[in-house]
Amino acid sequence: MSYPIETVRHSLAHVLAAAVQKLFPDVKFAGGPAIENGFYYDFDTEHRFSEEDFPKIEKEMRELIKSNGRFEQRFVDLDEAKGLFKFQPYKMEWLNEYDAAGEKLSVYTFRDFTDLCRGPHVESSKDLPRDSFKIRTVAGAYWKGDAKNKMLQRIYVDAFLTREDLEQFLKMQEEAAARDNRKLGKDMDLFHFEPEYAPGAVFWHNNGYRIYRKLIEYLRARQERAGYLEISTPSIMDRCLWERSGHWAKYGAHNYSGKTQDGKTFCVKPMSCPGGMLVFGQGIKSYKDLPLYLAEFGKVCRYEAAGGLSGLMRVREFTQDDAHIFCTEEQLETEVVKILRFIKDIYGKFGFDKISMKLATRPNSEFRIGSDEVWDKAEGALKHALDANGIEYEIAEGDAAFYGPKIDNYLRDSMGRVWQCGTVQLDMNLPERFDLSYVGEDGEKHRPIMLHRALLGSIERFMGVLLESTGGNLPLWLSPEPVVVTPISEKQADYANEVVSALRAAGVYCRADLRDEKVNYKIRELSLAKTPIIAVVGDKEMADKSVTLRHFGSDKQETIALADFVAQMAEAIKMPL
């Protein structure tokens, strides 16, 4: 009998728990679901799991599977369940909170291990594979996902239906690791980190900074065409600004701040919004000025927890492609739709055809401001904008910011991890706190609706995802160095320089590789650095004013006239507006 992979994974989680119980009898069980490529189970035991335990545990799991144990389901009432799990504090905590008088609870027993579990499970462990799972790692995880609770030990296991699937998965993981943004950053000479001097902050090298600048140039061009205005606000401002915005109370501890000689506390900006509010607040705004789009490529600094830093994906200093949109209530939905389309279109240009969207709704009342009516309206507007445009999304219950609901979009890195990138957020807080207003048709003052919006989110993070998705093989318009000209010997050095000059005159960034090395050597090295086009010039090319091209990922050669090449390149590096 064959079962869905989720059932197999979940049943294997019980086998893991049974194996751990056998090897470490003091263990207390929390829970263990099936996940994307396998499953995990959370344990609490005096023993600290380490890699050395993995083979022992896997062996025990295989033994248990071999024993053809049955997964037996029983239904018990609450009191009976409390008796069964009286030595299992985590199960008891769950039972004590469980409030469903009269309802029966489902309990599964496999060998000596009994768990509170809805199932479904396989009938017998003979339905489970013995050689298509592998313990990946052990990691800490808080009970109930709350940092105030005890940290448990979570064992992650990769699990598939067949050995081939597992092996294929492991191989893919290996290949994905080769596309890690940190590795590509080194291979392509894009950036580096200085853990001693600036943990979590990027030192951009020429190549990386060229990509970074191109991303911003592209966004700027797109935004200008969409009617955005671009502003720039100070990096360091008095603490009282963030007190006014309400962020200090909530996030003050994550700010970089310091005292100045006049005894004031200044703070490096962790976000651009308050500055944007002050710009909007200048002069008198009319309803005729709305919607008003104020964009800012603001570099922001946040003291992120040390354990959360990760290459380009999570840094302490990054540039947001932020914008604040001021509009009327009637314009709100149209503006949200415009942003969503903007995001979709731009992501498509980077090759991200499907992006996952989440609508984050109001957090618990103690963590939010504004009345329920306003939240209803705000959430309704965002939801309607999504629905009316056939955009697929999930709802992230309670995940909104304290000041309003938002739509976030997520991209995955090469290892499948999900990162928040673009965002549309409705803010019911800042217009109030900065007392923003516009004069309406009726001659009265009105409060504008304000939307935060980021397309890529953080330039750093987006570049990280982009590098991983392309394996560093960027499209020509984004490539930091689309062409390198390589003479066969020093006899053609002058001609190589001539080719470079012609390309540069056409706006193509390039250089000649005049090193005293064999062509083979240079081809290899340039290929490893992912140079998209290598233009080789020898006596033949010099004689007839041509170049021989080799494109990344191919060993085909193509000889074309220099003038044609220059014209082609000038076209190929144009931004896809």
Next chain:
RNA sequence: GCCAGUUUAGCUCAGCUGGUAGAGCAUCUGAUUUGUAAUCAGAGGGUCGUUGGUUCAAGUCCGACAACUGGCACCA
């Protein structure tokens, strides 16, 4: 911040049970002038993350701190 692991030359890594460091690539010098993924030869380069301790002796054992990696929490 929490849990686990890791930290040796510019990079990738070796150094078993403690006996004061090694490879490949890169760099530099010389030779070579090269036709599509590594030309040959020589040379230089490390207070083994930092800091305490154990020991006659520590890259190796123990502690603290830091950073990094993988998770968890956080993410305005």
